[in-house]
Amino acid sequence: MTMPTAVALEDAKVAFRLGDGRVYTAVEKAHLAVAQGEFVAIVGPTGCGKSTLLNVAAGLLKPAAGSVKIFERPLAGLNREAGYLFQADALFPWKTALDNVAIGLEIKGTPRAEALPLAQKWLTSVGLGAFANRYPHMLSGGQRKRVALAQVLIRDPKILLMDEPFGPLDAQTRQVMGNLLLELWNADRKAVLFVTHDLEEAIALADRVVIMSAGPSSRIIGDWRVSLPRPRDIFEVRLDKEFHALHREIWSVLKDEVMKGYAQSTHAAEAV
Amino acid sequence: MSRPTLFALQVLVAVVCIVLWQVLSTVPVFGKILLPPFFFSNPLDVFSQIVKWFASGVIWKHLGITLAESILAFVIGSLGGVLVGFWFARQPLVAAVFDPYVKMVNALPRVVLAPIFALWLGLGIWSKVALGVTLVFFIVFFNVYQGVKEVSRTVLDNGRMLGMSERQLMQHVYWPSALSWMFSSLHTSVGFAVVGAVVGEYLGSAAGLGYLIQQAEGVFDVAGVFAGMFVLSAFVILIDYGVTLVERRLLVWRPTASDGRG
Numbered sequence: 333m334t335m336p337t338a339v340a341l342e343d344a345k346v347a348f349r350l351g352d353g354r355v356y357t358a359v360e361k362a363h364l365a366v367a368q369g370e371f372v373a374i375v376g377p378t379g380c381g382k383s384t385l386l387n388v389a390a391g392l393l394k395p396a397a398g399s400v401k402i403f404e405r406p407l408a409g410l411n412r413e414a415g416y417l418f419q420a421d422a423l424f425p426w427k428t429a430l431d432n433v434a435i436g437l438e439i440k441g442t443p444r445a446e447a448l449p450l451a452q453k454w455l456t457s458v459g460l461g462a463f464a465n466r467y468p469h470m471l472s473g474g475q476r477k478r479v480a481l482a483q484v485l486i487r488d489p490k491i492l493l494m495d496e497p498f499g500p501l502d503a504q505t506r507q508v509m510g511n512l513l514l515e516l517w518n519a520d521r522k523a524v525l526f527v528t529h530d531l532e533e534a535i536a537l538a539d540r541v542v543i544m545s546a547g548p549s550s551r552i553i554g555d556w557r558v559s560l561p562r563p564r565d566i567f568e569v570r571l572d573k574e575f576h577a578l579h580r581e582i583w584s585v586l587k588d589e590v591m592k593g594y595a596q597s598t599h600a601a602e603a604v
Numbered sequence: 605m606s607r608p609t610l611f612a613l614q615v616l617v618a619v620v621c622i623v624l625w626q627v628l629s630t631v632p633v634f635g636k637i638l639l640p641p642f643f644f645s646n647p648l649d650v651f652s653q654i655v656k657w658f659a660s661g662v663i664w665k666h667l668g669i670t671l672a673e674s675i676l677a678f679v680i681g682s683l684g685g686v687l688v689g690f691w692f693a694r695q696p697l698v699a700a701v702f703d704p705y706v707k708m709v710n711a712l713p714r715v716v717l718a719p720i721f722a723l724w725l726g727l728g729i730w731s732k733v734a735l736g737v738t739l740v741f742f743i744v745f746f747n748v749y750q751g752v753k754e755v756s757r758t759v760l761d762n763g764r765m766l767g768m769s770e771r772q773l774m775q776h777v778y779w780p781s782a783l784s785w786m787f788s789s790l791h792t793s794v795g796f797a798v799v800g801a802v803v804g805e806y807l808g809s810a811a812g813l814g815y816l817i818q819q820a821e822g823v824f825d826v827a828g829v830f831a832g833m834f835v836l837s838a839f840v841i842l843i844d845y846g847v848t849l850v851e852r853r854l855l856v857w858r859p860t861a862s863d864g865r866g
């Protein structure tokens with residue numbers, strides 16, 4: 333790859349101090365590089381620290397050791413090149429859909445009169461042109477995700493960080509959202525780091541799938557290239573032979589970790 | 605149940621109560637009047653007293669004074685509550701230092717402050733305003749404090765990731781969140797502003813609804829006391845209705861504006 337590296341985690345270690353003074357190591361020596369224009373999915377069992385890793389890339393968390401580089405420069409403070417799509421609802425409940433999208437520009441100092449038509453354009457491109465004056469509570473879960481996507485994309489970040497963004501949605505809505513994401517991403521191919529626990533979703537969306545081991549002290553244990561042709565349709569791509577072969581191959585590794593993660597979580601519960 | 609039926613039933617309750625009151629206070633049952641007029645008056649006398657007040661116009665002056673005191677108490681108490689609530693929520697050290705004193709003052713029954721306020725501020729409207737302020741302040745203060753402290757972590761992180769500065773976070777996240785908590789306690793705080801005004805008047809004043817009731821009581825004019833109570837309830841219901849209108853406008857973004865009262 334000759335493309336510059338958008339996000340580089342170099343031996344990043346994440347640890348938390350627990351209430352009783354012990355140190356809990358969430359992620360051990362993670363080494364990961366996302367090239368510009370590349371879509372990378374991180375998959376791992378529940379509690380493996382994949383969201384933690386994403387927060388490190390966002391600058392919301394500081395690594396205990398190792399370094400984070402954004403476009404070859406060490407990251408200090410928040411990652412200003414990145415847009416972050418949260419798993420939980422992160423829209424401002426007191427702003428309408430339109431204002432929620434426009435705020436991304438207004439923060440940068442764009443006058444409101446200029447920001448509003450652009451926000452309307454973005455709402456239309458996520459399919460919510462007619463819902464501009466709705467407040468978040470009047471929208472469905474899927475619609476709120478669309479607004480959140482527009483809110484992040486209107487700022488045109490060079491990097492997209494996504495933390496199980498479609499996790500709370502039902503299966504059909506997830507697929508529709510996946511296709512929408514691919515369509516929007518295809519327009520200018522930002523670097524994407526996409527965290528999910530759904531392997532199928534990861535293969536269908538990404539250029540590369542990275543697998544993490546069960547926590548604590550989880551590591552990156554696998555890295556597969558997905559060479560399915562683009563543009564993809566999430567509904568179609570799941571029927572592809574190559575998709576199945578890859579799914580089987582990755583799942584054979586992931587399955588053990590899922591079982592381990594499950595055993596550990598029940599064990600931990602018994603210890604308490 | 606349809607609205608007209610409900611309304612008819614609601615009116616029926618009032619009619620039954622008033623008729624019972626009228627009958628029991630004028631017609632002897634087994635040779636005995638169950639509600640002696642000296643203690644209970646009767647609806648006709650009460651009604652004619654109310655009509656007399658409105659016809660002669662004396663009531664307007666008293667209503668105006670009570671309204672002015674309530675509004676002043678509400679505005680001053682809310683402003684103070686918002687400012688101090690914000691300050692404490694953003695400065696945990698200050699909050700921790702003042703915590704026992706806040707609890708102590710809030711635990712004090714505010715009525716005992718009335719004589720002190722009368723002493724300091726005289727018998728005019730300001731001693732009543734002060735009493736109302738001590739009631740309103742704490743409600744608004746606790747709500748704003750809570751509102752600023754309980755801003756959703758995700759919404760806050762989202763604001764940061766969107767590039768908000770501390771000042772912008774204040775404007776777009778903390779402030780709306782605190783205001784929504786304050787507005788959700790609007791009914792309570794407005795109600796307490798009126799309570800402060802009326803109790804203050806009752807304990808010593810020269811005008812206002814509380815004064816009117818206290819005067820009637822002083823001469824054993826039970827009809828006057830009841831008339832004052834009815835005018836007061838109507839007054840509070842009207843104000844409460846106004847608050848509901850304001851609330852509906854300000855909290856449109858809330859899922860259910862009415863059941864989020866703190």
